[in-house]
Amino acid sequence: MQDFKLIMVSAMYENGGNTCHRHLDGHPELYVYPFESQLGTPLCADYLSSLFPFKYRWPEFSTSGAVEDDFELFFDEELKTRIRAPQSSKFRDANIELNENERKSLFINYMKNKERTRANLVEAFFKATFDAWKNFNRTGKEKIYVGYSPIIGVDGEKILTDFPDAHVIHVVRNPYSAYAETKKRPFPLSLKRYTLTWNIVQYFALVNHKKFPANFHIIRYEDMNKNKSDVFSTLCNKIGISFSETLLYPSWNKKKLSSIHPWGTISVADELTNKKTMSQLREEEMREIKTLSYHSILKEFGYDELF
Numbered sequence: 001m002q003d004f005k006l007i008m009v010s011a012m013y014e015n016g017g018n019t020c021h022r023h024l025d026g027h028p029e030l031y032v033y034p035f036e037s038q039l040g041t042p043l044c045a046d047y048l049s050s051l052f053p054f055k056y057r058w059p060e061f062s063t064s065g066a067v068e069d070d071f072e073l074f075f076d077e078e079l080k081t082r083i084r085a086p087q088s089s090k091f092r093d094a095n096i097e098l099n100e101n102e103r104k105s106l107f108i109n110y111m112k113n114k115e116r117t118r119a120n121l122v123e124a125f126f127k128a129t130f131d132a133w134k135n136f137n138r139t140g141k142e143k144i145y146v147g148y149s150p151i152i153g154v155d156g157e158k159i160l161t162d163f164p165d166a167h168v169i170h171v172v173r174n175p176y177s178a179y180a181e182t183k184k185r186p187f188p189l190s191l192k193r194y195t196l197t198w199n200i201v202q203y204f205a206l207v208n209h210k211k212f213p214a215n216f217h218i219i220r221y222e223d224m225n226k227n228k229s230d231v232f233s234t235l236c237n238k239i240g241i242s243f244s245e246t247l248l249y250p251s252w253n254k255k256k257l258s259s260i261h262p263w264g265t266i267s268v269a270d271e272l273t274n275k276k277t278m279s280q281l282r283e284e285e286m287r288e289i290k291t292l293s294y295h296s297i298l299k300e301f302g303y304d305e306l307f
Helices: 017-025 067-073 077-084 100-112 116-133 152-161 177-181 189-211 222-225 227-237 271-278 283-292 295-302
Strands: 005-012 028-033 146-150 167-172 215-222
Touching: 005 017, 005 116, 005 152, 017 028, 017 146, 017 167, 017 222, 028 152, 028 295, 067 100, 067 116, 077 100, 077 222, 077 271, 077 283, 100 116, 116 146, 116 152, 152 167, 152 189, 152 215, 167 227, 177 189, 177 271, 189 215, 189 271, 215 222, 215 227, 222 271
Parallel strands: 005 146, 005 167, 028 146, 167 215
Antiparallel strands: none
C-alpha cells in the first residue's frame, strides 16, 4: 500500500453532504464511493454514541481478531444492501457490478503482512471496493479516494490522526431549510433534537477547522448553490486536484444525474429551492430554531439574519 490519499465528506443530516459527494463524483482524479460509505462499526462507543448512529462514525476495531471479521464490521449498509438484496435497495436502478466475496478476498489480501491498524483497515476497505467494482468508469487519472458519511466531521481529529495528509470537507446548511427538509422524512427528528444536533455538529466542525486549517474545510451549502465554480475551484486548490467542469453538476459513476434523489433527500440543489424549502416552516418553528441555536454559530456562518 503506497500513497493512499483520502477525502471524507461530512455534513449534518439534510445539509448537502450527498449533494457535495455527487458533485465530486465525476472528477477524473477521484475514486468516489458509490453511496454513503458508512465506515462505522458496532464497536464505536463513546460519549457521543447516544446522539449519533455508530454507522456514521469513524470505525473502531478490537485489539485482537482476524481481518476477515474486520471486513464484516464495516457497516456499509447502502452498498451491501444494493449487492445482497438489490430489490430492497433504493439504489436498485444503479448499475453496479461488484462481487462482495471478491471484495472481501481483496481486502484480506491487502492486509497480508500488514499491522491491523485502523488506518490500514480503512485503506484496504477503500482499495478493495474499487478493485472489485468491475464497471467503475475509470479515467486512469484517479489518485484520491472519497467517502461520505453524515456527521463524520465530529471524528475529524481521529481521521486526520490516522491519515495526516487526508482532507475532510464539511458542508453546512442553514438550520431552517435543513429542518424543513428533514420534516419530509417518514420518521423525522423533533425540532428540538434536530436543532441541538445541528449545533453540536457545526461546533465540532469549527473546532476541527481551527485545529487543522489545512485539512479540515468548511463550505456553505448556500455558497455551493450560488457559485459552484468559485467554491469548487477554491476547494480543488486546497485538496490538490485540478478544477474540472464535472464539479458543476451531480453524477454517479461519472454519469450526470438529473436529480440527486435517491442519493439524498435533496432532489434539486439550487438557491431558489433552498429558499422555498425554508419558507415551508411556520413562523413559530423558525422562532424556536433561532432560540435553540447558538447565536455565535449562526453568526459565524451568516445565518443570524435569516429570520
